[in-house]
Structures are given as structure tokens and as C-alpha cells.
Amino acid sequence: MAATSSSATIAIPGQLLGPASKFQPGPGTHIHESNLYSSLLGLVHVNQPTKAPGPVKRLNKITPAPPPAELPTISVSRSAVSDKRETLPEVGNTVLCRVIRITPRQAVVAILICGETVLDAEWQGLIRVQDVRATEKDRVKIYESFRPGDIVRAEVVSFLSPTLPFTRRFYADAAY
Amino acid sequence: MASTQHALLSPAELAYLHASLSLTPPIRPDGRAANQFRPLAAETGILPGTNGSARICFADGTEAIVGVKAEVERTRRGDGGREDGVEYVSSRLEGDFVEGVSSGEGAIAAVDEADRVGESEWVELSVEIPGARDDDAGTVFLAAMLAEALLAGGEFAKKLWINRRFHWKLYLDILLISPPLSYPLPLLSLTTHLALLATRLPRLKSEGDEDPFFDDDWAAAPYLYARKDGKATARPPVSLLVMAVGNNIIFDPSKEELAVADVALAVSVGEETATTTAAEADEAQQQQQPLGRNLRLLSVRTIDPPSRLTPPGVPNATNSAYGAATTQKQPEARAAESEAVEGVWKAPRGGAKALVMAALVQKALMRGGVADEVLDALDAVDLVA
Amino acid sequence: MTDRRRVNGPVGSTNPPVFEDEPEQEFGAQKGIRTRTPTATRKMYLKTGVTPSASGSAYLEIEASRKGAVSGLKLSCTVHGPRSLPRSTPFSPHIILSTHVKYAPFATKQRRGYIRDPTERDLGSHLETALRGAIIADRWPKSGVDIIISIVEGDHDRETSKSQGGEAWDMMNALSGCITVASAALADAGIDCVDTVAGGVAALVRDEGDDTTPRIVIDPIPSEHEQILAACCVAYLPDRDEITNLWFKGDLPASDMELYSQLVEKGIQASRNSNEVIVNSLLISTREQQPHERHDGTTRMHIAFNLQR
Numbered sequence: 001m002a003a004t005s006s007s008a009t010i011a012i013p014g015q016l017l018g019p020a021s022k023f024q025p026g027p028g029t030h031i032h033e034s035n036l037y038s039s040l041l042g043l044v045h046v047n048q049p050t051k052a053p054g055p056v057k058r059l060n061k062i063t064p065a066p067p068p069a070e071l072p073t074i075s076v077s078r079s080a081v082s083d084k085r086e087t088l089p090e091v092g093n094t095v096l097c098r099v100i101r102i103t104p105r106q107a108v109v110a111i112l113i114c115g116e117t118v119l120d121a122e123w124q125g126l127i128r129v130q131d132v133r134a135t136e137k138d139r140v141k142i143y144e145s146f147r148p149g150d151i152v153r154a155e156v157v158s159f160l161s162p163t164l165p166f167t168r169r170f171y172a173d174a175a176y
Numbered sequence: 177m178a179s180t181q182h183a184l185l186s187p188a189e190l191a192y193l194h195a196s197l198s199l200t201p202p203i204r205p206d207g208r209a210a211n212q213f214r215p216l217a218a219e220t221g222i223l224p225g226t227n228g229s230a231r232i233c234f235a236d237g238t239e240a241i242v243g244v245k246a247e248v249e250r251t252r253r254g255d256g257g258r259e260d261g262v263e264y265v266s267s268r269l270e271g272d273f274v275e276g277v278s279s280g281e282g283a284i285a286a287v288d289e290a291d292r293v294g295e296s297e298w299v300e301l302s303v304e305i306p307g308a309r310d311d312d313a314g315t316v317f318l319a320a321m322l323a324e325a326l327l328a329g330g331e332f333a334k335k336l337w338i339n340r341r342f343h344w345k346l347y348l349d350i351l352l353i354s355p356p357l358s359y360p361l362p363l364l365s366l367t368t369h370l371a372l373l374a375t376r377l378p379r380l381k382s383e384g385d386e387d388p389f390f391d392d393d394w395a396a397a398p399y400l401y402a403r404k405d406g407k408a409t410a411r412p413p414v415s416l417l418v419m420a421v422g423n424n425i426i427f428d429p430s431k432e433e434l435a436v437a438d439v440a441l442a443v444s445v446g447e448e449t450a451t452t453t454a455a456e457a458d459e460a461q462q463q464q465q466p467l468g469r470n471l472r473l474l475s476v477r478t479i480d481p482p483s484r485l486t487p488p489g490v491p492n493a494t495n496s497a498y499g500a501a502t503t504q505k506q507p508e509a510r511a512a513e514s515e516a517v518e519g520v521w522k523a524p525r526g527g528a529k530a531l532v533m534a535a536l537v538q539k540a541l542m543r544g545g546v547a548d549e550v551l552d553a554l555d556a557v558d559l560v561a
Numbered sequence: 562m563t564d565r566r567r568v569n570g571p572v573g574s575t576n577p578p579v580f581e582d583e584p585e586q587e588f589g590a591q592k593g594i595r596t597r598t599p600t601a602t603r604k605m606y607l608k609t610g611v612t613p614s615a616s617g618s619a620y621l622e623i624e625a626s627r628k629g630a631v632s633g634l635k636l637s638c639t640v641h642g643p644r645s646l647p648r649s650t651p652f653s654p655h656i657i658l659s660t661h662v663k664y665a666p667f668a669t670k671q672r673r674g675y676i677r678d679p680t681e682r683d684l685g686s687h688l689e690t691a692l693r694g695a696i697i698a699d700r701w702p703k704s705g706v707d708i709i710i711s712i713v714e715g716d717h718d719r720e721t722s723k724s725q726g727g728e729a730w731d732m733m734n735a736l737s738g739c740i741t742v743a744s745a746a747l748a749d750a751g752i753d754c755v756d757t758v759a760g761g762v763a764a765l766v767r768d769e770g771d772d773t774t775p776r777i778v779i780d781p782i783p784s785e786h787e788q789i790l791a792a793c794c795v796a797y798l799p800d801r802d803e804i805t806n807l808w809f810k811g812d813l814p815a816s817d818m819e820l821y822s823q824l825v826e827k828g829i830q831a832s833r834n835s836n837e838v839i840v841n842s843l844l845i846s847t848r849e850q851q852p853h854e855r856h857d858g859t860t861r862m863h864i865a866f867n868l869q870r
Binding site for chain 3: 010012013014015030032039078088120121122123124
């Protein structure tokens with residue numbers, strides 16, 4: 001597991017956190033002129049990397065040349081500062097949602113909880129008929145699977161790109 | 177707002193455009209030089225029902241017409257707040273009057289015609305952009321910008337003074353009659369400029385503070401901006417659109433160019449008249465010397481560049497289609513924070529350095545600069561009222 | 562018996578309240594002459610998290626001038642969001658920012674209606690430009706945020722009966738306050754920003770008596786000066802040393818660019834001062850939130866930063 005060294009430094013937006021060559025940007029930070037700056041008001045956390053670099057770390061890799069997995073990730077979190085924290089559902093998140101409306105092709109859901117966070121605002125998602133289960137996808141009927149009001153645990157599979165037809169909502173893959 | 181409407185360009189196109197505009201000298205999509213305006217066709221006096229009108233058509237097909245209408249209005253007591261319509265009592269001490277009202281309008285040269293004071297309420301300027309609501313933020317912003325330049329210094333409002341009890345109320349109606357293919361500020365400003373130059377008000381026959389009475393002969397009507405030998409001695413302001421990309425400063429950007437701007441400014445420039453006397457001007461003309469214009473900076477506004485709302489490109493290093501190592505599970509995970517990669521478009525963040533902003537204004541205003549050129553070009557337009 | 566049908570007066574005798582007379586002001590004080598140094602901003606009070614129902618909020622108060630009848634500026638800003646966009650909006654890879662600036666009907670000498678007038682819309686677009694540069698918009702795709710500012714009390718001179726044209730210059734002060742308060746509220750709402758943007762105003766003024774030398778002052782109050790020749794309002798990111806919004810208005814000779822640059826420079830200085838207030842206020846409110854550092858007993862904290870330099 002990653003060793004977490006948390007210092008109670010308060011960062012304000014625009015505060016210099018360190019050079020981009022020494023840290024990897026985590027949530028709540030941004031890069032400007034090869035330096036890492038805070039972009040939120042919150043507490044600074046430095047996460048030391050695990051010895052064996054996991055694939056998740058490599059997502060943040062910028063160039064393939066240096067071994068970036070050695071770098072600690074610096075992030076600014078608001079959890080200690082404010083109990084209100086809006087999060088945006090992201091691909092891979094597990095969400096709890098309530099079915100609002102069903103059509104033969106999809107179920108429209110309202111995402112209530114994303115990961116560990118109870119959301120303030122209501123974000124909408126879609127469960128397409130082909131995403132309801134992994135097998136026998138062509139036999140799935142939405143009205144046999146969901147009823148409006150059902151609470152569904154789902155995984156976010158797509159964060160639609162603007163070229164796809166249903167562009168506004170989060171697709172949620174129902175996982176049973 | 178009008179400037180932020182999306183130019184439908186892909187990240188690759190944006191990156192290409194940004195790169196070619198950052199070259200020295202910049203290569204613009206339409207082949208213009210950095211400080212070259214789009215060619216335009218202009219005419220004045222197109223609307224017989226107005227006191228002054230103008231039409232300008234840019235080569236890209238955007239077209240605007242401006243009509244100026246004037247009405248005589250009773251001057252209210254200058255307390256701004258109360259609209260009780262109390263007529264100004266002419267027996268009041270003149271000094272008092274000047275003291276009370278002129279100070280606010282910020283007239284610099286108020287000493288000469290100290291008894292004439294204007295108020296900004298005497299000018300009503302409205303802008304109409306097809307497809308945008310009247311109360312759209314962009315439209316309001318444009319109207320405020322044009323009005324601000326016109327009223328700066330308080331000189332313009334003074335021209336509308338008839339006597340202590342009456343003034344002209346000037347309505348400027350600015351209509352964009354083509355769809356807004358580019359940010360319409362330069363077009364609207366130039367058209368307004370011409371329309372005001374062509375504006376004539378009936379000649380006043382009455383004297384003093386009596387009810388105004390005008391000459392019916394339209395041919396005798398003087399121009400709002402007085403002229404000498406067919407040339408206007410004073411001129412309304414013009415607003416120029418300037419943007420910076422990299423180290424380059426580009427004037428009159430098209431919509432596509434604006435979509436990659438680092439910063440865009442609207443600079444309003446007026447021409448000073450008070451200092452050069454008629455004799456000096458004559459002398460300069462006789463000597464065939466280009467009379468240097470005494471330009472004045474009237475207003476600067478930052479235009480929100482639409483580049484901030486452009487879609488970012490994905491560098492190959494993080495693009496799974498190019499063999500970047502991304503997890504199977506998250507093919508569409510949001511792009512991680514990364515440094516700018518050469519050739520990959522990234523919407524600009526933050527603002528612009530103060531020096532860049534100053535350079536933009538400087539370049540517009542300097543002697544023989546773009547503002548000079550534009551005013552010279554507008555001089556060449558025949559004015560028909 | 563008590564008469565329950567009527568509202569009776571009190572049984573005993575009462576004394577009508579007697580208010581103290583307003584102190585006699587001498588003519589100089591009446592006119593309102595700037596007593597601060599040219600590089601001093603007025604004191605301001607900024608507090609974040611004042612509206613519990615909003616995602617983020619802030620309240621800004623700028624001290625009234627010495628002259629009794631000139632009220633200070635009081636602004637309240639609420640940030641709602643990020644939240645999902647309504648179904649009808651097209652896809653956006655960025656957060657959609659919408660700014661509303663509204664004067665309360667009683668905020669200025671002239672009553673404002675409930676519908677936003679062009680001045681307020683204009684202020685809204687200036688504010689939008691200023692904030693758009695500060696926000697990292699791609700952190701919140703498909704989302705929208707509403708920034709709503711109500712100007713509870715405008716910076717208006719209530720005593721002068723005559724219009725001085727000061728409203729146009731007051732707008733600059735109001736915008737600068739709007740930028741500062743919105744910046745604090747955005748940080749409170751946890752929306753990613755590159756920096757804490759702050760507003761500042763500088764003006765070229767001519768005072769009574771000295772007609773010859775106009776001088777540059779920061780944070781001007783129109784009624785304190787004989788004439789304002791030009792003014793500029795700057796939205797500035799201090800850590801990045803960048804300007805996100807510049808609004809200049811006035812009448813300056815183009816040959817004297819030095820004067821213009823100085824004006825902008827002073828505007829930046831003013832916004833640095835406001836930024837200091839934002840930073841301190843954010844740090845204090847953050848410390849308050851942290852459970853292990855919470856002081857007890859102090860329910861109300863009054864933070865006033867004196868920026869006299």
C-alpha cells in the first residue's frame with residue numbers, strides 16, 4: 001500500500017507546491033511552467049509511491065522516458081476543510097443511482113452516491129440495454145431489469161465524448 | 177456572449193492555427209498582414225429618414241447599418257436620480273450651474289465652453305445582433321463599450337446642447353444585418369463612426385433659452401461633427417479589436433483567429449481636436465506634411481477570448497490509440513494534468529502579462545500605427561448625409 | 562379588562578427617542594477630501610462560508626469613507642455548483658460559468674428595479690471574463706456553475722443632490738469588489754482555480770485646488786475628488802503575475818503611454834492588496850474548519866486588515 005505522509009499544510013489556489021520534476025500532479029493541483037501549484041483551498045497531501053509501480057500511476061505519465069513511478073504524488077484535498085465536496089463521476093467509479101425513467105433502449109438514472117461521496121447535485125446517467133449484464137446481451141429487456149425508483153449499483157463505463165449520440169449523461173453500467 | 181460562440185475547429189486545427197499565427201511574421205488564414213484590416217465597402221446617407229446613417233460591408237460578408245435619429249428633449253435638472261422634470265431655472269447663477277453639473281462628466285476642456293454641459297443620458301445606443309437577445313450579455317457588452325468610448329471625456333454630449341432648457345436626444349441604432357461571422361466590434365464601431373460623421377442636425381434659428389426653433393432647410397443643416405473643406409475637424413472614436421498570440425500582435429482577427437487568442441482587447445481611440453488650431457492645420461496641409469493625429473486613448477476592455485472554451489487535444493503519450501499504456505478499464509478516463517506538449521492544443525489558462533497588454537494598446541495607438549491608418553482610410557469615405 | 566380588539570398604547574408614559582444631532586461638519590469634511598495616502602486602499606472585511614445552502618459563498622464589506630453619508634460597499638456572493646447542466650444544453654468539455662451581478666433595489670441613491678439593467682449585465686460580463694481566466698475549466702466537464710452577486714450597498718454618495726456622473730466610476734469600484742468576493746467564494750466552493758484572482762482600481766484624479774498636476778490614486782472614491790480623468794479596474798493573478806481582465810475608461814493622450822502603464826501598475830498594486838485580504842480570510846476560515854485547531858468561545862470573528870502602506 002502507498003505510504004501516506006500527511007502534513008497539515010493549508011494550500012490556497014495558486015500556491016507553489018513544488019517542481020513538476022519532483023512530484024506527480026494529483027487531484028487539486030495543476031502544472032504551470034514546470035511547477036506544481038495548488039488549485040484548491042485545502043490540505044496538502046504527499047503520497048509516497050509503492051515500490052512496484054502500478055498501472056494507475058502510469059496514467060499520469062507525460063513522457064515515456066523518465067521513471068515517473070518513483071515520484072511521490074502531491075495532492076490538495078478539501079475533505080478536512082469542508083464537508084461539502086462535489087465530485088464528478090469518473091470512468092471506473094462505482095455509483096449508486098436511482099432509476100428515474102425507462103425506455104426500451106435505456107434506463108435514465110440519477111446518480112446519488114459516487115464512490116464514498118454523497119452528491120449534492122443530481123447528475124444523470126444512462127444504463128443502455130447492452131450494458132445491463134455481461135451475458136446474453138441481446139435478450140435483455142429494460143423493463144424486466146429495472147423499474148423506476150429502483151436503486152442500482154453501477155459502474156461508470158463512459159464519460160461520453162462529444163461525437164457520440166448521447167452526449168450529456170454518464171453511462172452507468174449496472175453491475176449485479 | 178458573442179465572442180465565445182464556438183468556432184467549430186478541432187484541437188488539431190486549433191494547434192495548427194496557433195502555431196502559424198505564432199510565427200514571425202504570423203501567417204494568417206486569409207493571408208493578411210498582422211496589422212491589416214479586412215477590406216470593406218462603406219457608404220453613408222443610405223437611410224433618408226435618419227439624421228445620419230452608414231452601412232459597412234466587410235469582405236467576409238458581415239454587414240452592419242447604423243441609423244442616427246435626434247429628438248429635441250427638455251433638459252431635466254441634473255440631479256440624475258429624480259426624474260421630476262423640473263426645468264432648469266435660467267436665473268440661477270451660472271457659476272453654480274457649471275460647478276454642479278460639469279464636474280461629473282469629466283470634461284477636460286470644459287473651460288472654453290463652460291456654459292455647455294452634456295449628460296450621458298442624452299445618448300441612447302442600442303445594438304442588435306441577429307440571433308442574440310437584446311439583453312444578451314454580449315450585446316449589452318458591445319453597446320456599453322461603444323457608448324463608453326463615445327461619451328468619454330464628455331465632449332460628445334456637449335455637442336447635443338441646444339440651450340439651458342433643451343438638448344438633443346440622440347438615438348443610435350446599430351444593426352448587424354448579417355449573421356455574426358466574426359466578433360462584430362470593429363465593424364459596428366466603424367459603421368457608427370461613419371454614421372456619426374454623416375449626422376446633421378437642423379440649424380437652430382431661435383436664440384438664447386427660448387423654445388428652440390429650427391431652419392426647415394435641410395441643406396443648411398450643420399454637421400454634428402463640424403467640417404472644414406469637406407473634412408471633419410473632429411471625429412468620433414473608433415474601437416479596434418487587437419489580440420495577441422505568442423509574441424505576435426494581430427489586428428482585426430477573424431473568428432477562427434480569435435479562437436486561438438491568448439488575450440484579446442478592445443481599444444477605443446479618439447482624436448483630439450482642441451490643441452490643433454485651424455491655422456496650424458492649414459499650414460501643415462500646405463506643406464504637404466501628414467498632420468500627425470493627436471490620438472487619445474478612451475477605453476480598453478478585455479474581450480473574453482473563446483479560446484478558453486476550446487476542446488483540448490490528447491497528446492500521443494497519453495493516447496491509447498497510439499500505444500500509450502492506459503489501463504483497459506479506463507479507456508476514456510479524463511486526461512490527467514500534464515505539461516503542454518508541442519503541437520497539441522491546450523486551451524489557455526490564466527490571464528496575460530501586464531506587459532503584453534500594454535504592448536497591445538501601444539501598438540494600436542502609436543504614431544503611424546493602426547489607429548492612424550484606420551482613421552485615414554475612413555477619411556477617404558465620401559460623406560452623404 | 563384588557564381590550565383585545567384594539568391595539569392600545571402602553572399604559573405608562575413613554576419618552577419619544579431623542580437622536581443625537583449629526584456632528585457639525587466643516588466645509589472640507591462636507592466635500593470629502595481623501596485622507597488616505599494615494600497608495601492606500603480602504604479597509605475591507607471578507608468572510609467566506611456565510612451562506613450555508615450554497616456550495617460556496619463570501620461576504621465583502623469595504624469601509625465607508627470618512628464622510629458620514631457615503632456608504633461603503635457591501636457585497637454578498639454565492640456560488641452554486643458545480644452541478645449537472647440542464648438536458649437541453651449541448652455538450653461542453655468545460656465548466657459553464659454564468660455570472661449574475663445585481664444591485665439591491667436600495668443599494669444606490671437611485672432605486673434599481675428587480676430586472677437587471679444594462680449596467681448590471683455589463684458588470685456581469687466583466688466579471689465573467691475576469692473569472693474565466695482564473696478557473697481551470699476542464700476539471701469539470703458537462704457541469705455548470707452559477708455565481709450570483711448581490712450588491713447590498715453600493716459605494717454611493719447619498720448627500721450630494723446633484724448628479725456628478727460618479728456612477729460610471731462607481732461601477733469600477735463595484736466590479737473590483739465583485740471580482741474579489743467571487744474569487745473567495747469560488748475557493749470556498751472548491752472549484753479549481755489557477756490562482757486567487759483579485760480586483761483593484763486605480764484612477765487619475767484632479768483634486769480641488771491643484772489644477773495642474775493630476776495624480777494617480779488607488780481605490781478612488783469619486784466624491785472625494787474634483788474630477789476623475791481616467792480609471793482602470795484590473796483583475797490580477799498575483800502568483801502568476803497575470804491580468805485576466807482589464808477595463809480602462811477615461812481620456813488619456815495616446816502619446817503618453819507612460820501614464821497609462823502607471824495607471825495599470827497602480828491597479829495591480831490595489832489588487833495585490835485585496836488579494837492579501839482574500840488569502841488571510843481563506844486561511845483563517847480554513848483553520849476554523851479544522852477540528853483540532855478550532856478555538857472555542859469565538860463565535861464571531863471580525864477580521865479587518867489594515868493595508869496602510
